[in-house]
Amino acid sequence: MGRRARARRQQQQQQQQRGEEDGGRAGGRRGAGWDGGYPEIVKENKLFEHYYQELGIVPDGEWDQFMGALREPLPATLRITGYKSHAKEILHCLKNKYFKELEDLEVDGQKVDVPQPLSWYPEELAWHTNLSRKILRKSPQLEKFHQFLVSETESGNISRQEAVSMIPPLLLNAHPHHKILDMCAAPGSKTTQLIEMLHADMTVPFPEGFVIANDVDNKRCYLLVHQAKRLGSPCIMVVNHDASCIPRLCIDVDGRKETLFYDRILCDVPCSGDGTMRKNIDVWKKWSTLNSLQLHGLQLRIATRGAEQLVPGGRMVYSTCSLNPIEDEAVIAALLEKSEGALELVDVSSELPGLRWMPGLSHWKVMTKDGQWFAEWGDVPHSRHTQIRPTMFPPSDPEKLRAMHLERCLRILPHHQNTGGFFVAVFVKKAAMPWNRRAPKPQGGTGEPRTCVQPSPAEPTAAPQEATGPSEPDPEPGMPDAGVSASPESAESDGARRDGVCGPPPSKKMKVFGFKEDPFVFIPEDDPLFPPIQKFYALDPSFPRMNLLTRTTEGKKRQLYMVSKELRNVLLNNSEKMKVINTGIKVWCRNNSGEEFDCAFRLAQEGIYTLYPFINSRIINVSIEDVKVLLTQENPFFRKLSSETHRQAKEMRGQTRYAAPSCCVAGGGRRPCGPSCPRTNDCTTCA
Known part of the structure; x- marks a missing residue:
């Protein structure tokens, strides 16, 4: 017998011996309920129940329904990509073919529930179903339905997305001309909704607006890129920054650099996620109030940074998949108090008819992880001050609390419409933030509007962990220059940058943290690469050739990408401060076998929508x-x-x-x- 065979035989004997020993102790694995899989997680957490019962987030008499819903699996939901010309055809196919076949279908003697539309989502473009993967495998009709969903999802016509996750983009009320910032975007389901809103009119290949989608996790940014690519938009940029100190950007306006302010900002912050217990069952075992206490400061910093970059008159949506007021109303109240009237909560109760929700809380208490309660900041002992902050409590002034209108926040409870738990608040900006209201300082006696100044490369990119105050002050639109001048390092960097090249070689620090991207190089007007393409495809004179870019500064250009002129403006003016992961859409690919003929570039499938009007x-x-x-x-x-x-x-x-x-x-x-x-x-x- 060989050495490997002897080792294998010895291992089998040891396993058999251990099994016999376990058998003497309550029947081994079988006695412990082992049937070839992992033991089922017990969906119980007494501290969770005690906490939310004490806070009273659930109406009287509905607690059992609330807990019962949390213990049930979350229904699957899908959303049809609404801006595409064939969205109605896909909806018709779903309703009149696949859903019809499910009406009288039974699997293992149990009648299959037919998918139902979400009553509050416009034009029946979102549906939910209780079909599990196990059921999908047991019927030929369901197998065809599943294959249809998979193929349409891969092509970008359908998105699998949790129902409550669809609410924030709808309340953002974005339009094709809006500049949109998605601060914590990965994995990207909400971002794709925002892209759809930009392309509401399919006859316009380049909307005036754009979406900048950010995430702090470098790896999750690539998941975000994958999601965005399915929709094929030239108006999307994916960046990799800490949302709590995301850099302010500049754009060129009539030859002068000005600060970029966004018309719409989505602030879907990291949270404890106890509203996701129906799909993330680990939360049952791991839930603790400590998670919320640790996240509160970060959430407030992200929301504050978003408010700073919002244009007056713009709208910002703050959302979490948590039911905890420490992450929800406490953050909203603290931000409103800091804004001193610059921000106002919007009453959106009539914007999604059919959606059932609970108003935000006006009073709540803070509980430590060991179950100790505090009703106000004055009750907190000094030893707890590093864990509990003043901003976690409701304002002590009743008049100030009333003026905040916290009841305008939306809390979605799982048992009301068979969803996950969720929280949403919608802000509108009325004026500049207090720390941006600086006294006018004339620039050379001219009183010109404030211009944007590139920061020094040494500018810090991370806020202190415990800081809860405002980020570095930003100028507001129309505010005069405060006398800030560019640093020598910044001026030298600007002078050394080649025209049309965005994204210098990454520093060693960037490489350590995983950020290493090819540069974005715009095709110059005199590049000999473009005339053969223009002639071969007979491109219309209106084709925006200056918006073409590549990802290489040397060698052959193998792929050509296209962005809108607004994103081109952003790229050219912010190369030193932005960590761009991806932007635009691929429109042409080099065809090596065709280089000796009329044109060396073939069309890229994902760029057809963008190029077609010009061919x-x-x-x-x-x-x-x-x-x-x-x-x-x-x-x-x-x-x-x-x-x-x-x-x-x-x-x-x-x-x-x-x-x-x-x-x-x-x-x-x-x-x-x-x-x-x-x-x-x-x-x-x-x-």
Whole structure:
């Protein structure tokens, strides 16, 4: 017997011996309830129940329903990407094909629940269902339904998203011209909703607005990039910063740098997540009030930084998936008190008809992890001051508390509409924040508006852990210069930067923390790369060629990306202060086999929506029968298509030196197929 065989045999004997010993103690694993899987987590936490019963967040007589809902699995919810031209067709297909087949379906003698629309989501574009993965595998009809959901999710037509997570973007009330900041964006489901709002009008390839999506976790930023890429927008930028001290950005306005202020800010802060107990069952065992006490300061700093960067008249939504007032109303009250009237809570009770919610609390207490209660800051002993802060308590002045209108906050309870727990508050900015209201200081006697100054590279990028005051003061729109001048290091950095190149080589510090990205290089006007592309695709003169960029400063440019002119403005003016992970959309890819012919670049599938309005050649109009062939057959020959389509392809082949018609777009009229095409890397089959 070989050495490995002997070792394997010895291991089996030891395992058998241990099993016999366990069998003598209450039947071993079987006696402990082991049936081949892990023991089920007990959904009980007495401290959790004691805490929320004492705070009274649940209406009288509903406690049992509240706890019963928390112990039930969370229903799956899906959202149809509403801005796309075929959203209505997908909705029609779901309702009249897949959902119809489920009406009389039974699995293991149990009737399957038909998915239902969320009553408060516009145009029936969001649905929830109680179908589990186990049930989905047991019926052919459900298997087809599941495959449909998977394919449409991959193509960006459908998103799996928790119901309550859809609420903040809706209340943000974003429009295509808005500049939007998503402060804590990963994994990106809310970000995709915001992108949809930018592209509400599909006939406009470049909306005036944009979304800057930020997350502090470098790895989660790439998940955010993946989510955003499914929607194919040139108006999205993913950055990697600590939201509590996210840098202020500059933009060029008529030759002068000015501070960028956002029209809409989504502040979905990190939280203890006790509203997610229905899907994250570990929370049952790990829940403690200490989590909320530790997060309160960070949440307040993030919300404060968001308020600083909001334009007067703009709207900011603060949200958590926690039910704890320390993370919710306490943060809202502290921010309102610090703002001294600059911020106001908005009454949004009529904006989502059909949504059931509870008003925010006006009174609450603070409890330590060992169950000790404090009703006001004066009761807290000095030994607890590092754990409990004054901002965790409601304002002591009744008049001030009444003026805050904390009842305008929304608390979503799980048992009311079969959802997770959630909290939302909506702010509108009325004026500059108090620490930004600086006395006017004329600049050279001219009284010109404040201009934006690039910070020194040594500018700190992280706030102290315990600091709860405002971040570095930012100028407000229209405020005069406070006499700040650029540092020599900053001036030298600006002078050394090459025109059109955004993103210098990362420093050693960046490499240590995982940030290492290729630069963003805009294509100059005299670059010989572009004229062949323009001629080959007969691009319209209005095509914004200055918005094309690559990710390399040396060698061949293998991929071309495109951003909107507004994001180009942001990139060119903030390269030293932003850690950009990704931006824009890929529109052309180098085709090595075609370099000796008319054009070395083929169309990228994800950029079709953006490029299509500008392309005046390489277009083949196809019939519905051709579309079916392209979607159901892999690599179909052109002779399998209709005679008219074949004729167009032959004419196109004759216009170039290619042996085949090369890169082209197939469509019926003036609308491309979008990302639902099965051949995502070969646009000759984009139908």
